[in-house]
Amino acid sequence: MQRIATGELRLVELSRHYGDFVAVDGIDLDVPAGSFFALLGPSGCGKTTTLRMVAGLEEPSAGRIMLGADDITNTRAHQRRVNTVFQSYALFPHLSIIDNVGFGLRRLKVADWKSKAMEALAMVKLADRANQRPRQLSGGMQQRVALARAIVNRPEILLLDEPLGALDLKLRREMQIELKRIQSEVGITFIHVTHDQEEAMTMADTVAVMRDGHIEQLGAPAELYDRPATAFVANFLGKSNLIPIELIEPGVAVITAVTPGVKIPVAPQTIPATISEGLHLGIRPEKVHLASGGVQDDRPQLVGQVSDVSFTGVSTDYLVRLEWGQEFTLTQPNDGTSRARLGERVTLTWDPKQAFVVGAD
């Protein structure tokens, strides 16, 4: 029954319903072998349900799960070469650390399970804790044991269900780096579920943003950040300023929030072909430049009054009230240029190619 490990996962119109509630709504997904893939979304978006269906802990209502060329939809959890790092770690309290890590190997009847488990513990730097019980270890250590326990089985796919959620910020950063290192070392496909957009972007090669049971957008982190397809993605990944616009001619839009509308240049390549109604122009806070006087060239410009200034060290965050009352967020690096003061009238300008256009949410 030996099959060639590919580590390539494909979900085909996968759904999960609980009565009337649709947790996962027919998602299609291709996860290439050896990639670090993140499922990102707010709580209740169906990301954990998707993960549990891949693990075999939850039965799909419809659709198929393919591992390489094999359809594993109807196999049981213990038959799948897939392992999970659980959010709560779920370490067995009655077993020592080494027995926890060796648990899967012993079920697989691996003869030298003990030395393999010790190797895995060494990889997460916990070899000296092998004979202790889970409750004697700190949260961060338990997290690493859970990782070792899953990875030691060399699964085709490793599933991580918000594994860093219970750790404090400093430990979380350390573990993010650690996870990336381990992933590149072992080359297993990682599927990481998280609601932390920063975590998803720093760790994953590809991020799928989920919302209400479907995939809103999929792509590399930079692509999602610079070219969000929807207002939801634009707001979920970092901050965005969204201004309602209408296209009046190629390359020119008019801001519909005020009458008479303010004309504003828009880069044609940023305009989605499929949507024409309720368009919004989106600009990231750090892509805006602040000018105290007027700007001469034909770049877009908006005028407003500084309503809040907060100094964060690396940069200064401003809130600028535009003439129609919208608060515009922007971030300026503290690179020695003069800073605007509270109440000052300022002009905002940006490169049209750095902006994006999305439909109404």
Add this chain to the structure above:
Amino acid sequence: MAFALPGARPRKSAKRRRGLFVPAILLLPALIWLVFFFVVPTIALASQSLQTGSIYQGFQFTWAFSNYTEALSTYWSQMVRSFIYAASATVFTLAIGFPLAWFIAHRSGRFKNIVLVLVVAPFFTNFLIRTLAWQTILVDGGFVANVMKATGITGFLNWIGLVPNDSLLGSPFAVICGLIYNFLPFMVLPLYTSVERIDQRYLDAAADLYSNGWNTFWKVIWPLSLPGVVAGTLLTFIPAVGDYINAKILGNANTTMVGKVIESEFLVNLNYPIAAALSFVLMIIIIVMVSAYVRAAGTEELV
């Protein structure tokens, strides 16, 4: 303490003032109770077991260890039988009680409290009456007897020696059934409290780590249930060994258990020293077995 409440005493002196006085006062009723109703009777029983004489001429303390040899040589078969019956009843109550406890803890949903009350409900009826009811249940020509005969179960029980003749009553089978029935709640309740604390996520983790149902049960569920298993088996086994009601009501002369023997030595034969010696032997065997069992189960390692 800058923020101490006005009038609050510093903790240290309060602790010293309390000393051992309050714990002593609180423990006193239990201590008095145990001294009068456990320590004194145990000493009296030990002394009785080493006396000779009769109820009419009075008993004298004579270090009569022969009472023990006499008691054991006369009643060793009832003694062995008691342990066999109690052990089988304990195994069966565990086999029946474990799935029941699991169901109540994890599958009964909003009916959990109702099912728990149902487990305890038989206690509202007298022990004796419940056992007498089993006479009716197992009566010759009754529904149970007919079904068991028709399906060949009676034949099988006869073959393994649990039902000596065609009648279900007056057999080891009936006595063990009575024991199982009467002690089931004592097994289910401690099992329930243990099993209820088992996080369902451990089962997910076990399945994820290549365990089928069998392995998940023996490698995860069973070890985590051990405190309940130990408590339940002790609460069933110990009273079942000394039980005499079930053997008396549901058994016959060939199913007599040691509890029944002690009862008739005390109340019918009025042979107090032999009865006391039997009681003592029973107590010592149980204490030795239980300590070996608890040590082997290693429950102190568990949370």
